[in-house]
Amino acid sequence: MTEYETQMEHWNELAQFHGDTLDFYLLGFTCRIRHMSLSLSVHTLPFFRSVVETARPTHLRLSISTMLFSKRTPTYLHDPGLADLKSLELDVNVWVGGQDSYKGNTDVDGFLGHAIDLLRRASAQQFTFHLTVQNSSARQHLFMWSSSSEPGDSDEQRERVTRPPAVPLCPLETWVKEVDLDALAHRCFEAVPSLVSVKLEAWSRDRGSSHKSMELSRVQEPVNELQDALRQHPLMP
Numbered sequence: 001m002t003e004y005e006t007q008m009e010h011w012n013e014l015a016q017f018h019g020d021t022l023d024f025y026l027l028g029f030t031c032r033i034r035h036m037s038l039s040l041s042v043h044t045l046p047f048f049r050s051v052v053e054t055a056r057p058t059h060l061r062l063s064i065s066t067m068l069f070s071k072r073t074p075t076y077l078h079d080p081g082l083a084d085l086k087s088l089e090l091d092v093n094v095w096v097g098g099q100d101s102y103k104g105n106t107d108v109d110g111f112l113g114h115a116i117d118l119l120r121r122a123s124a125q126q127f128t129f130h131l132t133v134q135n136s137s138a139r140q141h142l143f144m145w146s147s148s149s150e151p152g153d154s155d156e157q158r159e160r161v162t163r164p165p166a167v168p169l170c171p172l173e174t175w176v177k178e179v180d181l182d183a184l185a186h187r188c189f190e191a192v193p194s195l196v197s198v199k200l201e202a203w204s205r206d207r208g209s210s211h212k213s214m215e216l217s218r219v220q221e222p223v224n225e226l227q228d229a230l231r232q233h234p235l236m237p
Contacts, residue, residue: 017055020044024051034058041065045076052081061089069094069111070102077114087126090115096135096170104133104170112184116191123194133172133204176204181214189218 016035017024021044024036033055040048040062052060060082068074069092096104112129119127169177185198201213 021048021051024055029054032056037061037063039063039065040068040076042067042071048076049079049081052079054081056081056084058084059087060085061091063091063093066094066102070106074111074114077118082118083122085118085122085124087128088115088119088122088124089128089130091130093132094134094172096133096172104135104172106172108172108175108179116188119188119192119195124192125194125196127188127192127195127197128199130201131172131176131203133170133176135170135173135204173204173210176202176212177210179212181212182216185214185216189216 011029011031013032013034014029015033016037017029017033018037020039024038025044025047031054034057036052036055036057036059038048038051038061042065045068062076094102094104094106096102108131115127115129118124179202181200181202185200188198189195195218197215197217199213199215202211204210
């Protein structure tokens with residue numbers, strides 16, 4: 001047994017881990033890690049259950065790949081190893097129309113429904129969701145049109161040539177444009193009584209660059225200090 005393996009056997013708990021899901025799996029950690037920041041893809045998904053069942057994190061940040069986000073059901077949000085979560089952050093950076101031919105047709109509300117189920121089961125207190133949508137097809141289309149003007153063209157001709165035709169928004173871009181983050185935050189609070197704070201951000205970075213953000217904290221009901229003291233120390237008869 002190597003010195004590294006001997007040291008690992010004596011680690012009961014680590015404060016944090018930041019890296020890829022496969023990195024954690026290959027390092028062979030056997031201890032609990034409360035704060036984890038993991039990148040997750042379709043290729044590393046098979047290792048995710050083993051990782052979270054070992055680490056049993058209380059604070060988890062997941063960076064989710066485009067192709068993983070495109071899957072119909074996010075099974076990874078139902079793993080038993082997430083039962084102790086108190087804080088969940090989902091960071092989704094999606095490329096639409098790229099080499100993966102992803103059309104941006106993920107049901108975001110359905111995806112968030114699975115996240116809310118996880119938060120409710122774990123009695124989590126904090127939830128953060130970041131969604132960034134980038135359209136590589138739109139960028140390529142714009143570049144091709146911009147490159148079609150000639151050096152001798154007048155400003156009017158150049159403007160007419162380089163102005164790209166309207167391209168329909170993909171479903172994800174439409175969701176970012178139309179979503180009511182305030183209503184979504186209240187939906188989270190209603191579904192998860194334990195939640196204390198919700199932070200939401202949605203950003204479509206191409207064709208108009210729509211950006212929205214919302215951060216809400218649950219309003220705590222005032223506590224009557226006298227009544228609270230009497231409950232803890234009732235008066236003698």
